[in-house]
Amino acid sequence: GQVIKAWDIGVATMKKGEICYLLCKPEYAYGSAGSAPKIPSNATLFFEVELLDFKGEDLFEDGGIIRRIKRKGEGYSNPNEGATVEIHLEGFCGGTRFDCKDVKFVVGEGEDHDIPIGIDKALEKMQRGEHCVLYLGPRYGFGEAGKPKYGIQANAELVYEVTLKSFEKAKESWEMDTKEKLEQAAVVKEKGTMYFKEGKYLQAVIQYGKIVSWLEMEYGLSEKESKASDSFLLAAFLNLAMCYLKLREYAKAVECCDKALGLDQDNEKGLYRRGEARLLMNEFELAKCDFQKVLEVNPQNKAAKSQISVCQKKTKEHNERDRRIYANMFAKFAERDAKEAASKTGVEKAVDKAACEKGPKTPGPE
Secondary structure (H helix, E strand, C coil): CCCCHHHHHHHCCCCCCCEEEEEECHHHCCHHHCECCCECCCCCEEEEEECCCCCCEECCCCCCEEEEEEECCECCCCCCCCCEEEEEEEEEECCEEEEEEEEEEECCCHHHHCCCHHHHHHHCCCCECCEEEEEECHHHCCHHHCEHHHCECCCCCEEEEEEEEEEECCCCHHHCCHHHHHHHHHHHHHHHHHHHHCCCHHHHHHHHHHHHHHHCCCCCCCHHHHHHHHHHHHHHHHHHHHHHHHCCCHHHHHHHHHHHHHHCCCCHHHHHHHHHHHHHCCCHHHHHHHHHHHHHHCCCCHHHHHHHHHHHHHHHHHHHHHHHHHHHHHHHHHHHHHHHHHHHHHHHHHHHHHHHHHCCCCCCCC
């Protein structure tokens, strides 16, 4: 969009290091206006272009999914979570193609078709007809498990070419009544648990997250509906916390536990998982408090007793490490002060010695 249209179209099809020639008709160059003084009106232009390097669009600002659009899509609408999409994709690892297919699936459930979570995430940013290249880091690819079916090793980086052929958006929360939300909550809870058991934690997060998006802000419920809604929300927050612990996103785990405990302040799992997250964040005293509350709820919880011992040990180690750091720091300060004092004393002695050697002045002849 910052250069002539021909460059936008042509460069999008190039690979790094490629040299190409572009013959650009006026409507794809400077048109009837030209570009004075060098380019006249309605000029056809010829360019030799070498693509030295490029930086794609970082879709989630974590470097995990980089997109390079080869053909822009139509309109402004995007698939949402739960949308049914039809795509064509080709997958590459280390320059070797391992997958090529047309497939129809539900966004958030691509793993059921051997499609990594990064594709699901990227589709929510695409328009109908868009053709793009996606560079997926291991977190958004097949992760630590790899994909033996395709010969993909653990933590492999992947490249996909994806074309979004068509899609049908899923209902938004405001388009569903309470009964439908509760029915669907049961479905996605089961699906999320299936993904969790398979170690597909990002996929599980999507499913449990749907329950939260549907029910967290639902008001005007009957007593029966409210009880069912709270039950689903409590399970969703607890399960999300467990997923985030597995994903090492401890702050998010704490946040989900806080919400679970807002629904049930004495929930044993909520207290324990928040304690785990805080322990892993080196918040030892807060973690110990959570584990102590677990014991108030269930004095027989052996894991909580063990974790309290861990917190105490970690706190002691942390304090000892701090003492060593401060002791070394003060020792260095004392050493520096001693050197400065010695240096100052040496200068003073030298001055005194020079004064003595010079002696009193002898009066000259008048």
